[in-house]
Amino acid sequence: xxxxxxxxxxxxxxxxxxxxxxxxxxxxxxxxxxxxxxxxxxxxxxxxxxxxxxxxxxxxxxxxxxxxxxxxxxxxxxxxxxxxxxxxxxxxxxxxxxxxxxxxxxxxxxxxxxxxxxxxxxxxxxxxxxxxxxxxxxxxxxxxxxxxxxxxxxxxxxxxxxxxxxxxxxxxxxxxxxxxxxxxxxxxxxxxxxxxxxxxxxxxxxxxxxxxxxxxxxxxxxxxxxxxxxxxxxxxxxxxxxxxxxxxxxxxxxxxxxxxxxxxxxxxxxxxxxxxxxxxxxxxxxxxxxxxxxxxxxxxxxxxxxxxxxxxxxxxxxxxxxxxxxxxxxxxxxxxxxxxxxxxxxxxxxxxxxxxxxxxxxxxxxxxxxxxxxxxxxxxxxxxxxx
Numbered sequence: 001x002x003x004x005x006x007x008x009x010x011x012x013x014x015x016x017x018x019x020x021x022x023x024x025x026x027x028x029x030x031x032x033x034x035x036x037x038x039x040x041x042x043x044x045x046x047x048x049x050x051x052x053x054x055x056x057x058x059x060x061x062x063x064x065x066x067x068x069x070x071x072x073x074x075x076x077x078x079x080x081x082x083x084x085x086x087x088x089x090x091x092x093x094x095x096x097x098x099x100x101x102x103x104x105x106x107x108x109x110x111x112x113x114x115x116x117x118x119x120x121x122x123x124x125x126x127x128x129x130x131x132x133x134x135x136x137x138x139x140x141x142x143x144x145x146x147x148x149x150x151x152x153x154x155x156x157x158x159x160x161x162x163x164x165x166x167x168x169x170x171x172x173x174x175x176x177x178x179x180x181x182x183x184x185x186x187x188x189x190x191x192x193x194x195x196x197x198x199x200x201x202x203x204x205x206x207x208x209x210x211x212x213x214x215x216x217x218x219x220x221x222x223x224x225x226x227x228x229x230x231x232x233x234x235x236x237x238x239x240x241x242x243x244x245x246x247x248x249x250x251x252x253x254x255x256x257x258x259x260x261x262x263x264x265x266x267x268x269x270x271x272x273x274x275x276x277x278x279x280x281x282x283x284x285x286x287x288x289x290x291x292x293x294x295x296x297x298x299x300x301x302x303x304x305x306x307x308x309x310x311x312x313x314x315x316x317x318x319x320x321x322x323x324x325x326x327x328x329x330x331x332x333x334x335x336x337x338x339x340x341x342x343x344x345x346x347x348x349x350x351x352x353x354x355x356x357x358x359x360x361x362x363x364x365x366x367x368x369x370x371x372x373x374x375x376x377x378x379x380x381x382x383x384x385x386x387x
Contacts, residue, residue: 065147171253222348229351237249251300293322305337306340307334308340
């Protein structure tokens with residue numbers, strides 16, 4: 001039952017994107033990004049619904065999760081239907097306007113004038129109403145996705161073209177057989193930010209010791225997928241000078257679905273060298289707080305997607321107990337995520353495209369490394385210059 005509802009919503013989301021693109025209309029600002037986020041979340045949900053429905057008869061908590069999913073899905077279905085209908089009405093009005101404009105008239109209106117119906121009171125109210133509903137439902141869906149790891153659902157991979165593309169977990173391992181090109185200046189810049197700058201604010205505890213009252217400084221590396229964010233983070237994580245600056249180094253792949261307790265457990269395992277032997281969320285967070293207290297740590301949070309600041313609140317409460325000078329390095333595709341997680345604008349490091357020279361250098365290193373013929377190498381170089 002739940003899987004059928006989720007499938008319907010995925011179809012509606014796809015329809016909205018197609019309708020907007022084909023008709024060149026935009027009912028809601030940032031619609032493509034909103035649709036993409038919802039589409040990704042509902043694909044994740046669809047992948048675990050089968051397991052949830054099998055377990056609901058024996059597990060009350062899973063049954064509640066499915067009920068929440070069904071209610072949110074029904075509400076989402078209604079809003080998406082309203083959204084789709086509004087788009088089609090705009091298409092019809094636009095088509096009607098274009099038809100009338102094709103008739104002979106004495107005066108010609110400039111083509112850049114936006115039609116009055118677009119900003120009519122009715123349209124503005126409708127657009128605002130739909131946008132508000134989508135935003136509220138998006139928070140509900142985000143909470144549902146957060147609980148996926150908590151219940152340990154088994155992910156079904158049998159979805160045909162709708163199969164969830166599970167993101168591989170990253171590690172700090174750096175393949176030293178390949179030389180990284182074109183990122184030296186960024187590596188130096190980020191390393192300097194990690195080892196210098198202002199410290200977290202502190203308050204006196206009544207004795208000689210002081211504890212931070214703010215989160216350690218967060219530095220975020222941003223850029224499109226595949227541009228080298230994780231590779232740059234690995235270079236910095238494995239740098240000997242950076243390593244010597246901190247008491248502890250921790251690498252956690254965050255990815256999706258977001259789960260703060262899973263992240264807390266991963267940090268604990270890195271700090272203590274073994275998997276935590278506690279299960280309850282409260283006990284995990286208490287153990288993390290005790291384990292990290294007084295330590296100057298360097299934490300890498302790789303592949304972050306969540307845009308909701310409240311998702312991090314419990315984790316941040318523990319990480320504030322680290323020593324002064326602790327740092328957090330984040331990699332994410334979106335600047336919006338970097339800001340939501342608490343990065344100041346001056347600490348957001350965008351990765352730019354490589355220069356032509358660096359691209360050729362990498363190509364030579366990978367594609368021509370097995371060729372020893374110098375003449376053949378020069379032929380490739382001449383060809384690249386022509387291109």
